[in-house]
Amino acid sequence: MQLTGRQxxxxxxxxxxxxxxxxxxxxxxxxxxxALRGDLAVLLSGEVIAARRRLGYYYLGGGEDPAAAEIRSxxxxxxxxxxxxxxxxxxxxxxAVLLFTEDIGTLFVGKEDDVLGVVSRKDLLKAAMGREDLAxxxxxxxxxxxxxxxxAEPKExxxxxxxxxxxxxxxxxxxxxxKDVGGEKxxxxxxxxxxxxxxxxxxxxxxxxx
Amino acid sequence: MQLTGRQxxxxxxxxxxxxxxxxxxxxxxxxxxxALRGDLAVLLSGEVIAARRRLGYYYLGGGEDPAAAEIRSxxxxxxxxxxxxxxxxxxxxxxAVLLFTEDIGTLFVGKEDDVLGVVSRKDLLKAAMGREDLAxxxxxxxxxxxxxxxxAEPKExxxxxxxxxxxxxxxxxxxxxxKDVGGEKxxxxxxxxxxxxxxxxxxxxxxxxx
Numbered sequence: 072m073q074l075t076g077r078q079x080x081x082x083x084x085x086x087x088x089x090x091x092x093x094x095x096x097x098x099x100x101x102x103x104x105x106a107l108r109g110d111l112a113v114l115l116s117g118e119v120i121a122a123r124r125r126l127g128y129y130y131l132g133g134g135e136d137p138a139a140a141e142i143r144s145x146x147x148x149x150x151x152x153x154x155x156x157x158x159x160x161x162x163x164x165x166x167a168v169l170l171f172t173e174d175i176g177t178l179f180v181g182k183e184d185d186v187l188g189v190v191s192r193k194d195l196l197k198a199a200m201g202r203e204d205l206a207x208x209x210x211x212x213x214x215x216x217x218x219x220x221x222x223a224e225p226k227e228x229x230x231x232x233x234x235x236x237x238x239x240x241x242x243x244x245x246x247x248x249x250k251d252v253g254g255e256k257x258x259x260x261x262x263x264x265x266x267x268x269x270x271x272x273x274x275x276x277x278x279x280x281x
Numbered sequence: 282m283q284l285t286g287r288q289x290x291x292x293x294x295x296x297x298x299x300x301x302x303x304x305x306x307x308x309x310x311x312x313x314x315x316a317l318r319g320d321l322a323v324l325l326s327g328e329v330i331a332a333r334r335r336l337g338y339y340y341l342g343g344g345e346d347p348a349a350a351e352i353r354s355x356x357x358x359x360x361x362x363x364x365x366x367x368x369x370x371x372x373x374x375x376x377a378v379l380l381f382t383e384d385i386g387t388l389f390v391g392k393e394d395d396v397l398g399v400v401s402r403k404d405l406l407k408a409a410m411g412r413e414d415l416a417x418x419x420x421x422x423x424x425x426x427x428x429x430x431x432x433a434e435p436k437e438x439x440x441x442x443x444x445x446x447x448x449x450x451x452x453x454x455x456x457x458x459x460k461d462v463g464g465e466k467x468x469x470x471x472x473x474x475x476x477x478x479x480x481x482x483x484x485x486x487x488x489x490x491x
Contacts, residue, residue, distance in 0.1 A: 083488065142487035167410055174450065192402050199409035200377055230487030233480050240384065242476075266452075266476035270443050273483050277352035277440035278293065 078110050085120045089129035145229040147246045150272055151262030154179050159187055163213050164205035167195045177243035179260055180214050186258040188214030191242060217258055225261055232264050242266050288320050295330045299339035355439040357456045360482055361472030364389050369397055373423050374415035377405045387453035389470055390424050396468040398424030401452060427468055435471055442474050452476050
């Protein structure tokens with residue numbers, strides 16, 4: 072079924088927030104409740120949403136962009152690349168060399184089953200601008216440490232990951248999970264997702280390969 | 282109409298290469314001509330493709346992923362960001378500072394109506410690793426010059442642009458056109474498209490906002 076822009080927007084609001092009252096939908100769209108009546112009728116008759124007394128509207132399925140549905144079905148696991156991990160003893164110069172030899176933009180520091188931080192091309196350029204000898208700068212001085220690290224769960228969908236990349240202005244996220252190992256919290260790395268992976272996915276979708 | 286993976290692949294081949302003979306399609310898919318008979322019949326009856334004697338199969342429209350059609354309708358012009366241009370006299374240190382203050386990954390060198398080259402974070406990090414004082418390195422020594430510059434036309438679709446970003450392993454393309462000005466070829470800049478723009482577009486498509 073072909074929905075208008077506003078109908079799609081209502082569908083999204085109901086899907087993400089339902090059950091939700093008509094008043095609340097109207098408020099989010101900055102329109103009056105009565106201005107929504109027609110659109111809600113269309114969505115109800117098309118069984119995209121349903122209504123229950125005292126509860127509000129809830130999402131039934133469909134009615135959304137096929138592109139959106141297709142994109143939301145992609146998860147980190149199915150799109151991630153192999154991560155490159157360097158020892159915490161590495162210096163910033165050697166880390167930068169590795170970025171070039173591996174042709175990547177981001178490195179992880181520590182071990183695959185215990186990541187301590189993440190280093191990007193941007194971090195290394197900033198360090199280099201300090202005019203210090205990069206070979207004398209420990210990677211741990213340059214990295215973003217685990218406690219501040221933004222990451223993706225293996226089952227996380229790619230839209231949520233793209234949102235993180237944009238919101239936090241980063242190029243690459245580690246994919247993995249925090250695990251309790253003998254009372255200690257460790258980040259176990261499984262992969263990485265960068266804007267390059269998103270671009271590749273976009274390309275596949277655009278070519279109809281997904 | 283719901284097509285199988287192979288039917289979508291045939292549709293793509295016919296769309297991109299038609300008119301094309303059945304033998305040529307079979308060759309591209311590494312199957313025999315007779316193995317295609319069923320799929321071609323489906324596509325012909327669904328009026329996704331048509332056939333003409335001595336000419337072969339050609340594309341009629343539809344039959345492709347709605348996601349693919351939606352993605353192909355986005356052009357550089359509608360998605361590009363404002364480009365930052367620095368004078369050719371700038372040194373590499375000042376250029377790197379500008380990357381940080383503007384929070385971007387790529388700068389253009391020259392003037393908006395006469396771009397001489399492009400400089401990325403990667404180029405600057407490479408220069409910094411040479412252990413020279415970046416403030417003494419002219420930007421022209423670091424940049425990729427116009428003759429080797431990969432660029433996008435304003436009307437170019439985003440799938441073609443994503444393909445360039447992946448194929449040439451670059452993060453950002455200038456959007457513009459070459460113009461003859463008094464016998465001289467000049468690149469006139471209109472915008473830039475980076476993997477960040479693609480990620481944003483992916484996000485919009487995933488949320489059903491496009």
